[in-house]
Amino acid sequence: MATISLCMIVKNEEEYIAKCLNSVSDLVDEIIIVDTGSTDNTEEIVSEYTNNIYFFDFADDFSAARNYSFEKASKDYIFWLDADDVLLERDRVKFKELKNRLDDEVGIVAMKYNYIFDEEDNVVLSFYKERLIRRELKPLWIEPVHEYINVDADIYKTDITITHTRKNTQSDRNIKIYRKFLYEGNELSQKGMMYYGMELLSNNLIQEAIFQLGKFLKLKSEWDSECEWVCLELSACYLKLHDYDNAIKALLYCFEKCVPRAEICCEIGNCFVYKKEYDNATFWFELTVAMKKVRDDFSFVLDMYIDFIPNYQLGICHYSLGDIERAIYYNEEALKARPNNINAKKNDTLYKKIQANA
Missing domain, CATH: 1.25.40.10 (Tetratricopeptide repeat domain)
Known part of the structure; x- marks a missing residue:
């Protein structure tokens, strides 16, 4: 079985770090924590999970800090997370299965990253990131911020998902x-x-x-x-x-x-809604609905642009054009995608009230 080093850089993460480490500590063979200047209880919390705690003088370069954490790794593979990332139980199971079958042929493993959620915890933005890298490939982080890994190897795509828990500010x-x-x-x-x-x-x-x-x-x-x-x-x-x-x-x-892709066509439709050109908007939203959901690559996915938004907006467009039956139909399609959406529920009541009084 392959061995795995978890490498993390942290700063003032007392609110998140325990949840992160609880979700993954039993899945890895080594935990490397590089602290870039915490003034809260982060060090005390992580010391309950590992003795491999290092301190790094952060100089506005995230790649330098991440590369330092990678240098401390000693196992076959390096796995990286941010303190506000977690593995949910279903993904923990998949991670265990992956670890059991990892071999020298696998250089990089990409995992899905559910990054932004709405107020109902529906995924709004997701994409893939290289998360598990064979250490002997000597992966190198590049760029001072929005850093990424530069390594020459084939990428194995898996359905293991990393869940981001911090609300974006x-x-x-x-x-x-x-x-x-x-x-x-x-x-x-x-x-x-x-x-x-x-x-x-x-x-x-x-x-x-x-x-x-x-x-x-x-x-x-x-x-x-x-x-x-x-x-x-x-x-x-x-x-x-x-x-x-x-x-x-x-x-x-x-x-x-x-x-x-669907996101582009949907946003063109939104632009025509802003212009109150509902016929043009309808064309683009209908095109969006008819498109394939997701390309099989490593692209970003704006989930609501694939199903909820085009149907919701088609409801508004047909309402504005005086076709209440089609407005009801598309709004109900939107509700299938987001059953608890408040605005879609309000429109459902409005459209059906208009239909009943017609």
Whole structure:
């Protein structure tokens, strides 16, 4: 059986770290914790799980900290998590099964990451990450923030899911790291351009975000899911400016490069709703509903854009166009995807009341 080192970097994670380690400590053979400056009870908590606790002087470079944690690993494979990640019981079972059959032929294992949830705990955003890497491949983390692993090996995709438990909050930490990185004369990689543009958008620096994301699309030589994500982000920039035509144009750029995915088509429909062009919006939402759910690759998935949002919006479009029967039909389809959604429930009551009084 293969042996596994769990490597983590932490800082002030007393709220999350015990839940994380409880979910995985019996699945791994070694736990490496690198603390980058905790001032709470994180050290005391992790000391109950491992003696391999190291301290690292964090200098606005997450890759440096993660590489340091990887250097401390001694087992066959390195598994990494953040303190607010957990393995649910069904995924713990799958992880055990995977560990039992791991062999030298497997270099990297990618696992699904359920990252953002709505108020009803439905998955909103998910994607795949390289989580388990054979140590002898000498994996290296790259980029000061939004870091990723650079290693040359085939990737084995599994249905094991890592669940993110922290509620996403707005922070200027990452944008400050990027500003410092650029001020020191460093140049962003293409991936760095993408994430910097996204951080600019998150911090409401819209014009800078438009420039950075547009620069990424011009320089990117090979089209992939990152480009589709950037088109969505660029569109979001223009939506903040109420520039719906350029928002649509940013999304339509995907059509020049690839077969667009459901998320792109759905967002085009949303743009036409903002413009109150319900006939045009209906076309795009119906196209979204008819598309295949998920491509079999490592792309991001905006789950609500696949089923709930297009059906919900079709209900609104047909209501606005005076076709109450179709409005009811599509809203009921939306409720099948999200049975407890408050807005869909309200619309269900409204549409059926109108139908009864017709």
